[in-house]
Amino acid sequence: MKITGYRCLTTQHDWGRPVGDVNGHVDSGITEVPILVLETDAGIEGVATGSTHDVDRLFPAIEGEDPRAVASLYDRMIARVFKSGHAGATFGGIGTIDAALWDIKAKLAGEPLWRLLGARDRYVDGYASGLDIALDDERLAALYGSMAERGYTSGKLKGGRDVADDVRRLRIVEEALHRNAEHPGLMLDANESWHRKQAVRHVSAIERELDLVWIEEPLRRWDAAGHAALSRAVRASVATGENLTGLEQYRPLMDAGAVDVVQIGAVWGVTHFLRVAVAAHARDLPVSLVGHTADAAVVHAAAAVPNTMPTEVQDLGSPIGVTIDQAFQDGGIVLGDEPGAGIRIDESEIAARMAGDGWRSAAGPHVRSHRTGLRLATERTA
Incomplete structure (x- = not known):
């Protein structure tokens, strides 16, 4: 059994409320959710949500490999980005591929992952x-x-x-x-x-x-x-x-x-x-x-x-x-x-209903204020 390819999708989550933290929030409450689908020559696909960052750079580490060798493939992905480093967003791509591999492994065993x-x-x-x-x-x-x-x-x-x-x-x-x-x-x-x-x-x-x-x-x-x-x-x-x-x-x-x-x-x-x-x-x-x-x-x-x-x-x-x-x-x-x-x-429902910037909003919680931790007085919220 071999890994043959992958598909990257993006869907959205509607929280029904503004979401965020002290660094900022997404007022619409609509955020994007990346999805990865790993393909195999046996027709079994691994599905995971999380991040698709750097998947194109990481995929050669697992292409053609047996997806059941999850721990070894995890280390191959870490080694693949040795010079530039695996920290930060790249680690999200590694983690999502890893979750998709575990999904395949459990499907092959006919068992829930737990x-x-x-x-x-x-x-x-x-x-x-x-x-x-x-x-x-x-x-x-x-x-x-x-x-x-x-x-x-x-x-x-x-x-x-x-x-x-x-x-x-x-x-x-x-x-x-x-x-x-x-x-x-x-x-x-x-x-x-x-x-x-x-x-x-x-x-x-x-x-x-x-x-x-x-x-x-x-x-x-x-x-x-x-x-x-x-x-x-x-x-x-x-x-x-x-x-x-x-x-x-x-x-x-x-x-x-x-x-x-x-x-x-x-x-x-x-x-x-x-x-x-x-x-x-x-x-x-x-x-x-x-x-x-x-x-x-x-x-x-x-x-x-x-x-x-x-x-x-x-x-x-x-x-x-x-x-x-x-x-x-x-x-x-x-x-x-x-x-x-x-x-x-x-996938058809996802394609039909996408709109908005989600987490990527400049006012969202992933953008840290340059004055965070440096103020003398705190801010009232109500």
């Missing part, structure tokens, strides 16, 4: 997360109320601009989830918007009012010394790692005691998730999958490792033309029985 990877249970515990920085209080309450109806007991708020706003909004999340838990788990995500002392002051002020499970991405992703200092200074766990591209980027933070919850981005692939989870497990650290919406393959891996904390559930819908064999219920994700990762696509 079973192939060794999971005992199809259920993956989750927490609610709305990318909610642009929502007013009423819409915030409605969003987390809808997540509470699915059984979620914990929620993560986007914040970091103003302590009073964050406390008020966290209480709204807490009240919405209170129907399922006496003390709902609360997390705050600052998306790398603070310097070290800002982080200590902000989190300490919130902790005088509320109990935080973790503070997420408080500092720049590579700041091992800063994260370690913050972890010692506050009660909340420090969670970070979703934007680290490669196992080697995690080691300095782990070795410095800089991360209490090791986060792994859903778009970086199954093999990456498994390797980071093993490295974290060897240090008695939990891992948490970040950004699960249509990234179905990697949540199967989350079901199969022993140190998984709840997975971030950002939305209950699916992108245009994408059907995923999973259900959001009982406060988590229930994976299905379809062989592979359970992703099916309707």
Whole structure:
């Protein structure tokens, strides 16, 4: 069996609300979702969502190879971009190809991916997360109320601009989830918007009012010394790692005691998730999958490792033309029985309904302000 080709598609996800974080937001709530389809001479195709960046440059590393050799092909892709490096957007292409390879491997075995990877249970515990920085209080309450109806007991708020706003909004999340838990788990995500002392002051002020499970991405992703200092200074766990591209980027933070919850981005692939989870497990650290919406393959891996904390559930819908064999219920994700990762696509529907700029908007959260972390006064949002 050989890999013979690939197709790259782009669909869109309509969130039904503005989505973003402290760095910016997409007001339309419509974002693009890249899809990769790997083709084989046996007619079995691997489907994955995530990123199609640099796929044309990476494909020669797997062309003509047996797709079942997933771990070896992952390393061939890393080696293929040795000189320019695999970090950043290129790593997204590697991760999406990797997820498509795992989809093929599980389809050939006639098993859902979670079973192939060794999971005992199809259920993956989750927490609610709305990318909610642009929502007013009423819409915030409605969003987390809808997540509470699915059984979620914990929620993560986007914040970091103003302590009073964050406390008020966290209480709204807490009240919405209170129907399922006496003390709902609360997390705050600052998306790398603070310097070290800002982080200590902000989190300490919130902790005088509320109990935080973790503070997420408080500092720049590579700041091992800063994260370690913050972890010692506050009660909340420090969670970070979703934007680290490669196992080697995690080691300095782990070795410095800089991360209490090791986060792994859903778009970086199954093999990456498994390797980071093993490295974290060897240090008695939990891992948490970040950004699960249509990234179905990697949540199967989350079901199969022993140190998984709840997975971030950002939305209950699916992108245009994408059907995923999973259900959001009982406060988590229930994976299905379809062989592979359970992703099916309707290419004609995708082609008929595309419009807009999505994440590529200049006002979106992927564009960092040049004054982030450098202001003396915080910004009020209400």
